[in-house]
Amino acid sequence: MTTTYTFYTSAKILKIVGVILMAAGLLGVLVAFAGYQVISPVYFGLGGIMAFCAGGLITIWQLRMQKPVAEQNNYTWQKDITARGITGWVIALVLTGFYILLYWFPNTLKGLVLAVEPLSRLLRHKPADQWFLYGTFYTLAVLVMGVHALLKYRNNRYHIIRTISVMFFQLGFAFLLPALLLLFNKPEFYFSYFWPLKYDYLFPGTVSYLVQDGAAMGTFMVFWGAILSFIATPVLTYFYGKRWYCSWVCGCGGLAETAGDPYRHLSDKSRSAWRWEVAIIYPVFGFIILTTLLLWLNSWSEGRILGSLSQGFSATYGFFIGAIFSGVVGVGFYPILGNRVWCRFGCPMAAYLGLLQKHLSRFRITTNGGQCISCGNCSTYCEMGIDVRWYAQQGQPVIRASCVGCGICAHVCPRGVLKLENGPTENRYAASVLINRNDVDFLS
Ligand code: SF4
Ligand code: SF4
Structure with a gap:
């Protein structure tokens, strides 16, 4: 109980220090920007930049380390x-x-x-x-x-x-x-x-x-x-x-x-x-x-x-x-x-x-379509606007001119469907084998 309390107190203090440093840094930069004729732009400007970066690093550390890796994207849309x-x-x-x-x-x-x-x-x-x-x-x-x-x-x-x-x-x-x-x-x-x-x-x-x-x-x-x-x-x-x-x-x-x-x-x-x-x-x-x-x-x-x-x-x-x-x-x-x-x-x-x-x-993102639960995480976090889920649902490899290979689609996929690969160019477009309900006939 005491340990948890201490952890939250230090996290709060860190957060406050980070925010204060960022605010002070921003103020210094603004003062240097607008009032360089009357104050020292180096003290205020360069000092402000350094304070802002230091505050930013503290805030980032506090923000990111507080969350487990699986929750890093929580509340992004809120x-x-x-x-x-x-x-x-x-x-x-x-x-x-x-x-x-x-x-x-x-x-x-x-x-x-x-x-x-x-x-x-x-x-x-x-x-x-x-x-x-x-x-x-x-x-x-x-x-x-x-x-x-x-x-x-x-x-x-x-x-x-x-x-x-x-x-x-x-x-x-x-x-x-x-x-x-x-x-x-x-x-x-x-x-x-x-x-x-x-x-x-x-x-x-x-x-x-x-x-x-x-x-x-x-x-x-x-x-x-x-x-x-x-x-x-x-x-x-x-x-x-x-x-x-x-x-x-x-x-x-x-x-x-x-x-x-x-x-x-x-x-x-x-x-x-x-x-x-x-x-x-x-x-x-x-x-x-x-x-x-x-x-x-x-x-x-x-x-x-x-x-x-x-x-x-x-x-x-x-x-x-x-x-x-x-x-x-x-x-x-x-x-x-x-x-x-x-x-x-x-x-x-x-x-x-x-x-x-x-x-x-030789590059492609292979998709193990049978594992896809259509959550859409991959498409949501694709910065190039590729509808990765569509490919996953078909079991087709993602081969798109715009894909920058950032790998975030694979990282956010909860089912391990996607894999960035450099393989042989033969059969590069071949889809993975999907099992559908007609094959097994247990839903009809
Ligand atoms: S690797 Fe990056 S750019 Fe390519 S499909 Fe995945 S998220 Fe989009
Ligand atoms: S993130 Fe994974 S499980 Fe979700 S839609 Fe994309 S490929 Fe399917």
Whole structure:
């Protein structure tokens, strides 16, 4: 009795400490944002960011460890923050507002940029700018919410390793390594992003910037990007499906699987959503192929062929897809539309990997249909809006271009029906053997 009482008291104290730290941190960030001319943005801003993260970690620990693993998704549809309630909308507005300021009014973020100045000087020997601020926020979101995912899925080895992988790639390859390159006066480069996701990496302008003066490092970067795009991507997708990238390496996928994980159930499962998906994502992929080809044609002709058209294509893509779709809608709308809107509807890399996965891969999710009780957990928590239950009921393997292999459908299935597998490509679509009532004739 005394032990239980002590446990609840410490849990309550932890909860209060976590909330106070988060509130104080948020206040510090707001003060740095609005009043950097009169107060120290570093003390308030950077201090606020650190306090918010510390409070977040304490709250996450307290929240997740209090619940048994089987109850981690309880009340998801009842909580205001995860069920499109007022808190969810407020978070969506704040995130969307931040992206709008970041892309189109960066001067308004000066207080926060000054807050991360010491970190930028330390890592890159350069003053901070809005993109360094964004990278810092992004990485912290992946790390803090990565801990959340680790605790939530703590009984599942696949999810533990996958989450550590996205945290590692975000921190190492997308944050520290590019900063170190700048520190050593090398071109800024992100080794975990390739064309067509990092669409300008194969643009002639970027290639000549990287290989300027025959720099060995720049040549390696161009070589790395091309090899990863055209050789490693098809080979790895053949063996493992698109999950090797979308759920293990990619920064956008990493954010979706960590910060976006509480919103995965909000994905639209309707047939019309799937039609929109197909109608948008493949044209986006086609658009970036065309833009890249036009730019090369223009470069070879030394600006004589299709100069303004190719520049126009490039600017249009950067504005509508690079800024509005991937940032404002893709992340800003997590609490409203789910965590994979960008990956599902807009990412050209997902389209490329999806085509390979659907037609040239050993990956599939096999379903032991006879065990399915049609609870629908798998479909509910599929962030890509796939109606997994439908496949399970038929005993058919899930082979879909959009499946990112996150494995959550298998994790939430109470009957162990689903299994992520890399098997032979022969008979890949074969269904499992179902026993129905006509076979046994005991219900008629
Ligand atoms: S089908 Fe399963 S593994 Fe694929 S995206 Fe949906 S939840 Fe993830
Ligand atoms: S979660 Fe499992 S039991 Fe429930 S519908 Fe999906 S496959 Fe069937």
